[in-house]
Amino acid sequence: MKTLYLNRDGDLEFDSNGELKVVTEKDELIQEVRMMIQTNIGEWFLDPELGFDHSTVLVKQPDYEVIRGTITESILKVERVDRVDKIEFEFDRTNRTLSIHFVAISDDYGEIESTEVI
16 A cells, blocks of 8 residues: 655655655555554544544553553554554653554564554
């Protein structure tokens, strides 16, 4: 597949010729998973089930197994992802961020891997 490239801030970017950047194949799939994780469930009115339930991490005593399950569930919402092999995450309480590292498997591209920060 081919789609417009979105940077880590979710913004479109232009190449050196002034054309919109595009992303294809494996990188496009990783971008789709990244956007699934960064989107808070219920945030997009056309599909309220799209995204990751950020409320699972916005508590004083987060339940790590619930977070792991919610992250896995959101990644598996991407149709071309067949399974999730690994999820690691780390809270940065000072900066109030959550780093999520995942390894997933796709029939189309094999292993895909990325680290996302929300």
